[in-house]
Amino acid sequence: MADAEPERNDAPKIDMSYLEGTIGYAIRRAQLAVFADIYRSFGKDGLTVVKFSVLAVIADNPGINQAMLAEALDVERPRMVPLLNDLEKSGFVSREANLHDRRNKSLKLTDAGRLMLDEHKRRFSDHEARLSAWLAESRPEDVLSLLWKVARLRA
Amino acid sequence: MADAEPERNDAPKIDMSYLEGTIGYAIRRAQLAVFADIYRSFGKDGLTVVKFSVLAVIADNPGINQAMLAEALDVERPRMVPLLNDLEKSGFVSREANLHDRRNKSLKLTDAGRLMLDEHKRRFSDHEARLSAWLAESRPEDVLSLLWKVARLRA
DNA sequence: TATTGTTATACTCTATAACTATA
DNA sequence: TATAGTTATAGAGTATAACAATA
Numbered sequence: 001m002a003d004a005e006p007e008r009n010d011a012p013k014i015d016m017s018y019l020e021g022t023i024g025y026a027i028r029r030a031q032l033a034v035f036a037d038i039y040r041s042f043g044k045d046g047l048t049v050v051k052f053s054v055l056a057v058i059a060d061n062p063g064i065n066q067a068m069l070a071e072a073l074d075v076e077r078p079r080m081v082p083l084l085n086d087l088e089k090s091g092f093v094s095r096e097a098n099l100h101d102r103r104n105k106s107l108k109l110t111d112a113g114r115l116m117l118d119e120h121k122r123r124f125s126d127h128e129a130r131l132s133a134w135l136a137e138s139r140p141e142d143v144l145s146l147l148w149k150v151a152r153l154r155a
Numbered sequence: 156m157a158d159a160e161p162e163r164n165d166a167p168k169i170d171m172s173y174l175e176g177t178i179g180y181a182i183r184r185a186q187l188a189v190f191a192d193i194y195r196s197f198g199k200d201g202l203t204v205v206k207f208s209v210l211a212v213i214a215d216n217p218g219i220n221q222a223m224l225a226e227a228l229d230v231e232r233p234r235m236v237p238l239l240n241d242l243e244k245s246g247f248v249s250r251e252a253n254l255h256d257r258r259n260k261s262l263k264l265t266d267a268g269r270l271m272l273d274e275h276k277r278r279f280s281d282h283e284a285r286l287s288a289w290l291a292e293s294r295p296e297d298v299l300s301l302l303w304k305v306a307r308l309r310a
Numbered sequence: 311t312a313t314t315g316t317t318a319t320a321c322t323c324t325a326t327a328a329c330t331a332t333a
Numbered sequence: 334t335a336t337a338g339t340t341a342t343a344g345a346g347t348a349t350a351a352c353a354a355t356a
């Protein structure tokens with residue numbers, strides 16, 4: 001009943017008390033629960049979280065180049081290449097040559113990309129509403145209990 | 156200055172306001188910051204976080220089998236095999252045949268495994284002390300700000 | 311039939327190094 | 334020389350399917 005006890009009643013009796021008392025383990029489980037819930041909202045036909053993030057940043061920063069985008073999202077530059085290849089192939093992002101500095105490519109959303117992003121923002125807000133409601137129910141004060149509360153979102 | 160603004164002053168001016176307003180993005184960044192800090196404490200010669208978790212669970216549940224361990228840590232059963240192979244090769248874990256049910260293997264820490272675990276628990280507590288001190292400095296009340304505060308741990 | 315440990319496969323992610331074309 | 338995009342590579346992590354031994 002206490003928020004600090006993240007037990008599942010169907011699980012066998014394994015002593016996890018040490019790990020469950022650490023913020024590191026709690027935040028990892030909480031993050032996985034949140035992402036699982038996001039994917040629940042995105043659905044089978046949905047974008048990955050990373051691609052959604054890429055579209056969201058390009059939308060608010062039209063003309064941004066790949067290096068800046070990678071830095072903003074804290075992923076390595078080489079990671080952006082297959083990601084943007086896919087998004088370009090899907091018709092959501094355009095890569096235009098930058099005339100002022102031909103090393104750069106200027107990233108923009110296509111109309112289809114804008115529609116896809118908006119649709120996923122709607123789906124994302126379903127997730128956020130679910131999470132907010134879950135936390136509003138009874139929000140633990142200490143950090144560890146709060147993270148375990150998040151981790152139990154639709155556990 | 157406000158806790159809700161996770162800006163880095165060295166970064167270029169990119170509008171990240173949408174993602175930074177979501178718990179999903181904040182908890183991901185917070186989790187990465189926490190793990191980075193754990194690895195800072197574990198050091199170059201240290202275990203991975205997963206291997207540390209495996210040792211910690213076996214220590215408190217001697218004789219546990221691989222399937223139960225996998226379920227407890229929420230990793231797939233096949234993942235445990237190379238993990239335990241490594242830990243066995245390193246001399247930290249023993250896999251004994253279970254006489255009552257010969258499908259099972261009974262996992263135990265070796266003396267070296269116990270020493271390795273204890274050493275890493277000490278290093279882990281350094282991390283936790285650093286994190287606690289960081290949060291005690293000024294702990295934001297709302298979840299989003301709290302996560303961004305965590306995410307800025309040694310950012 | 312069901313379960314444990316295992317193998318195999320495939321895809322994603324992370325982290326580097328190095329190449330090319332530009333500047 | 335430095336930077337942007339790219340290629341290549343290697344190591345983790347994730348997710349499934351399937352197999353042998355055992356129950």
